[in-house]
Amino acid sequence: MTAFRCPVEVHFGRGCVARRLPALLVRPALIVTGRATLARAGLDGLLGDGVFASVPVAPNPSPAAVEALAAQARELGARTLVGLGGGSVLDAAKAAAVLCGHDATLAHLAAREAGGERVRRRVTLVAVPTTAGTGSEVTRWASLWTDGTKASFDHPDGFADVALVDPALTDTAPAALTATTGLDALAHAMEALWGLGASPLSDVHAEAALALVGEHLLPAVRGAHASARDGMALAALHAGLALSCTQSAAAHALSYALTGRHGVAHGHAVGLLCRALLPVNARAVPERVERIVAALGRPSIAAAQDFVDEVLDAAGLPSTLGALGVPRDAHAALAAAASGAERLANNPGRLSPSELLSLLESIA
Numbered sequence: 001m002t003a004f005r006c007p008v009e010v011h012f013g014r015g016c017v018a019r020r021l022p023a024l025l026v027r028p029a030l031i032v033t034g035r036a037t038l039a040r041a042g043l044d045g046l047l048g049d050g051v052f053a054s055v056p057v058a059p060n061p062s063p064a065a066v067e068a069l070a071a072q073a074r075e076l077g078a079r080t081l082v083g084l085g086g087g088s089v090l091d092a093a094k095a096a097a098v099l100c101g102h103d104a105t106l107a108h109l110a111a112r113e114a115g116g117e118r119v120r121r122r123v124t125l126v127a128v129p130t131t132a133g134t135g136s137e138v139t140r141w142a143s144l145w146t147d148g149t150k151a152s153f154d155h156p157d158g159f160a161d162v163a164l165v166d167p168a169l170t171d172t173a174p175a176a177l178t179a180t181t182g183l184d185a186l187a188h189a190m191e192a193l194w195g196l197g198a199s200p201l202s203d204v205h206a207e208a209a210l211a212l213v214g215e216h217l218l219p220a221v222r223g224a225h226a227s228a229r230d231g232m233a234l235a236a237l238h239a240g241l242a243l244s245c246t247q248s249a250a251a252h253a254l255s256y257a258l259t260g261r262h263g264v265a266h267g268h269a270v271g272l273l274c275r276a277l278l279p280v281n282a283r284a285v286p287e288r289v290e291r292i293v294a295a296l297g298r299p300s301i302a303a304a305q306d307f308v309d310e311v312l313d314a315a316g317l318p319s320t321l322g323a324l325g326v327p328r329d330a331h332a333a334l335a336a337a338a339s340g341a342e343r344l345a346n347n348p349g350r351l352s353p354s355e356l357l358s359l360l361e362s363i364a
Helices: 016-024 063-076 087-099 106-114 175-194 200-221 227-246 250-262 266-284 286-296 301-314 328-339 342-346 353-362
Strands: 009-012 029-033 051-053 080-085 124-129 141-146 149-154 162-165
Touching: 009 016, 009 227, 016 080, 016 124, 016 162, 029 063, 029 087, 063 087, 063 106, 063 141, 080 087, 087 106, 087 124, 087 141, 087 149, 149 250, 162 227, 175 200, 175 227, 175 250, 175 266, 175 286, 175 301, 200 227, 200 286, 200 301, 250 266, 250 328, 250 342, 250 353, 266 286, 266 301, 266 353, 286 301, 328 353
Parallel strands: 009 162, 029 051, 029 080, 080 124, 124 162
Antiparallel strands: 141 149
């Protein structure tokens, strides 16, 4: 028996934000966003008349940043929170939306729930992604960072009430951001398909995502708009829906320290790691990897690996850890950090610290 739950009402298509968002802004409303994101999206006209912009959210938000957002929402008496941005912004908005009606700190909130209390979100939450990759608009998790270490905020009310996925908001994304976020969607779909939490329902979304990535990511990175951007926005949505019920696996477990300690963009890290994991997981679940390669529209594992390299090359990004500034003498610590990660247990076949080290060496 399998189960699939995603309670988010999803609207997809060009112009859906302009058509739908104003009616969702029950005031006072706080738009959680990055620096200048509202202006780039052409949505700064929403501000005023009870609609406010948050303090800007930086990449890889900390618990303190979320607590500051929650405090701002609390002070405004916000009834609606809108996350408008990439994965970091959406994650911060989700955590702040749960927190703002309750405690001053996430630690206090966690302590209450550990004691058996069911804490419910008290504000409406709307998710509006401006990148095509994370799928955070349809998942319940938020990645928060403290001193380079990632922790997952996982709450049943972390799901948004409504997600507005408007591909037009991704049209201005530069090649590097398009590539790394697109590889994030690729990694989510791969890990959803080969992870132990996979189900027939999640498989449908994962394979749909891979087919869209295989067709549209390279054109999008090379500057194509409209159909390629639409395809990647839909790919990210499908991948997020798949991952929302399967959770991530070894690539994410290894990626956290690469991002937190060495500053490697998350999508770049998981893309390279999934590239390395293809032949490894093919030994554990060959039929699953065959499905991944076929859905991606490539004839072999090697061709699927080449696809990752092509995407990075098209964006002018390096395809080795060394070129990203990660020295070989850091690999052992990275493998050790991943060996204790919860997500590692979702990978098919247990990977020992030495096997994790070998994976890193293969993309050194």
